[in-house]
Amino acid sequence: MNEQKNLIVAFLLSLLVLVGYNYFVDTPKVKQQTEVAAKNSATVPTEALPSQELLSREQALVGQRIPINAAKIHGSINLVGSRFDDITLADYHETPDLQSAEIVLLSPKKTTQAYFVDFGWISASSQALPTPETVWSASSNELTTNKSLVLSWDNGQGLRFTRTIMIDDQYMFTVTDKVENKTATSLKLNAYGQITRVGKPQTGGYFILHEGPIGVLNGKLVELDYDKLKDKGSEEFNSAGGWLGITDKYWLVSLIPDQKVAYQSKFKTQTVQGVDRYLTETISPEYEVAPGQSVEVSQHLFAGAKNLRMLDAYEQKVGIDKFDLAVDFGWFYFLTKPLFYVLEYLNKILGNIGLAILLLTVIFKVAMFPLANKSYRSMSRMKALQPKMEVLKQRYGADKMKLNQELMELYKKEKINPMAGCLPILIQAPVFFCLYKVLFVTLEMRHAPFYGWIHDLSAPDPTSVFNLFGLLPFTPPSFLMIGAWPLIMGVTMLLQQRLSPQPADPAQAKAMMIMPVMMTVLLANFPAGLVIYWAWNNVLSIAQQWWIMRLEENNQAKSA
Template sequence: MSDNRNMILAIVISVLILLGFNYWTTSRLPPEPEISAQTSAQPGQPAQPGQPAAPTGAPTAGVAVPQPEAAQAAQAAAPNKADLLAAAPRATLQGKRVHGSISLKGGKFDDLSLPDYREGIDPQSPEIVVFRPQGLPTSYFAEFGWVAGGQTAVPSGETLWTADRPSLQNGTPLTLTWDNGAGLKFTRTIALDDNYMFTVTDRVENAGGQAVTLYPYGLVSRSQTPETSGYYILHEGPIGVFDTKLEEVKYDDLQEKGKIEKTSTGGWIGITDKYWLSAIVPDQKMSFKGRFTHHRENGQDKYQADFLGGAVTIEPGASATTTARLFAGAKEVKLLDGYAESLGITNFDLAIDFGWFYFLTKPIFYVLNYLRDYVGNYGIAILLLTVIIKTLFFPLANKSYRSMSKMKKLQPEMLKLRERFGDDKQRMNQEMMALYKREKANPASGCLPMLVQIPVFFALYKVLFVSIEMRHAPFYGWIHDLSAPDPTTIFNLFGLIPWDPTPLLPAILHIGVWPLIMGITMFLQQKLNPQPADPVQAKIFMFLPIIFTFMLAGFPAGLVIYWAWNNTLSIIQQWVIMKRAGAT
């Protein structure tokens, strides 16, 4: 057996993993198949935006019928957002972290943006917009209400509610009322906390002479398939938790199936983007039916996530109240964890796609976040995290580097054995193994530091990629966003030439300063390792730093900084050990 065969095998496997990882994280989702258009919501078919399905086994009378013609007319008459917002009376939304308005026509949450987040690094760039009014090609809104179990008039998407005040603010709820003229008074109280959670309390008073049966519902509706990141490791689209289990549905899968139904007690349902989430949360003690639906209307994709609660019977002279919640905002880790605990929302933290290494990824995030709070910069936090990881694996690395020192000291003896038994491979391997045993050297132990850091590498990549806290987080110098690749490139001499080649070149060719630093540190570390006597193996080792430099060029800058700093610490540790062992 060759002295470096195990190490070569480990490195090759690592390269293949990283290449595959790079491929998966840059491959686009497949094209979306066409689905035949549906113009009305019937039992067993996907509901139109703003229209929940009738409950199973319940009569459909009284269920509001969508009016696509009206939506088309509104779009033709008011082709822009400002005109659509002015077309119906509204209550302004003035929260600390959200603002916009709520439409009194239908009581829709259809105008909401996040002042804390911008589309670009420039603080003057546009705010992130979550909800847009119906009538726009990219409409996106949430709605709550009741489905009637009989011939009962209930509020619909066209109902004009009366508001008790002109605006909804943190700590100052907004109350909407509507009377159906047949003995039922509907009251909706909307409260907003200091972040992104709305509490919607619906109350029905029955002043009529007969009992009525109603079913509470909530929905999130989205028009047009949004542009997604297209990464294999990240879910964007319909999402929910049913009976504690996470359900993620791709847009194209929902197009193919048309409808996906789940039943649950507790949980939530909604639609997620990479950093933003809109989720409706039923009463966590209530049994409900959740659905994801898709249909095409006038050549446009329509997606909906909704829940339908159990029957609520209201006797004459009595009233009934249901409470649901709407989250519409940024997927901040601590915030979602806090809602899961304080409001008892089952597995609400799973809205952040921490992936298979959840058990490792989330602790790494919390350590990074704690260090950032202490030092004030996520880049410095990454450097400190690397020191912590190196400290944890210090005994393992020491053992590995001692073994590598022995291997380096044995190189003259190994060359003699190759010269002596070069034509007899079996005998040469036997003599090599005897030499290793006699000198207590393990040629495979040098692989351990690289293999151990691969799960950490993937977990840190996930943290940098999916955590909104890392979005637009600066380091120093030219790194203004640790979650994005190094913006410099060798093709314009790192910014000295006033030319941006990035649109013309694939990500793997965007060799910036930090990928080069990482490649140099990898080359220096390689020089400390025992050099293979086999020329083929020596060439493989020689090209590895170059291969990794190109591979990591398109990765987040924070990850490349971690790798370069980790290499630097390893070089120092390895050099000290080898010097003490007399192997340098």
């Protein structure tokens, strides 16, 4: 009795401690963090969209600007607000034609696809700070890989702001902000960085690829869809180091604060004049600048292509936590990333990413040969039993329980495990999904030519059966663009089905026969490189399955 009483008292005391800690420690702490976050968020400058008619990109770029002529980036920095709003990628073009326009990554606020980055200071002080409308003075007339740019602004009240911008030989900017306090009072302020994307961009809509707000905060990958972020309104983190930004399939714009300092990071949406905008922010801890003193804060901005080797190098060089996760390798990251390096190596050897895809598929088929053989051998034996199974279905078709019992007896008699072929397939499935994922996200496949009519492996097959593959002088609508490679893939799927045992259920068998047609239509708009991979994988599977079936038939003939 005393033991039960002591147990109850101990339980109540433990519960009291937990509730008390939550009420007196956790709750005030969370409330304080929320208030600080709300205060900082409210003071980050946010501009209304211009009320006048939107401009073309060329018109919006007229004004006070400093050109960027770096190794891999072209564009300009707007002296109004010291804003990054004009960046194009020198090595990447809109089409496979190298004379076509460079990929536009950032655009001014007055354009239809405004996308820009701001850096600055926020403070509760009444002192005048730079705003998005502040006009900065420049120390030079150009920003290059070997030549930094120094911008400055004096508020006329004793505060001088200096911004030094550097860019490396890739896509990384270093932005160093300095505040000099020549007043008679101390100044408390926070440094911030902000990425703004106006309007929801068109995405591929692929369920296996993330496009939108992204980051690594507190060591964990954070991915937010545009629609989900809009529904939530905002999501905040307090993280030491890490990075956050907005990603497209091949491109990334990311803020990288000081990796040794705890920053407040935020994803949020706003609707201004009926237009949605998506923002990512970093806000530094509060700095106090005494009279006659200065403070200096450095941040990085990445704006460029998601080249995996380069991202890995930045992780080492700058110390950015898990920067390679900007490439969406998915759940099987530990398999997909090594696969990418193998594909990259084969591409260097063969000089064509398409050939590298074919060879990599062969390598995997060889690696999975024993497992696949076990699966195909089981399917071959099952197919050989089809006549006997048909007899049983005709005899016991009305009695499902009796039919299943007789089928089990048949399997036992013939020493066949109907599930024997499932385990190898389950083991192979993640590996081949990883290969599919690598081909889908790899930047190297973009605008890479193959042979024949395929000039861009990242684009759908440009031919169509409905204009006889170009013989008729018209272009069918997009939903009728079913090219030669999707048809080849569909035929290989049909042949593979014919080699496999048919389902016992007639309705299921009919559904399986429709599957190649559905997949042909579905994959017609997929990148040609993926369709070629799928067709080639089917061809190798058909060859292996046919070979196993011949072996089984010979073995059965000898045993007879």
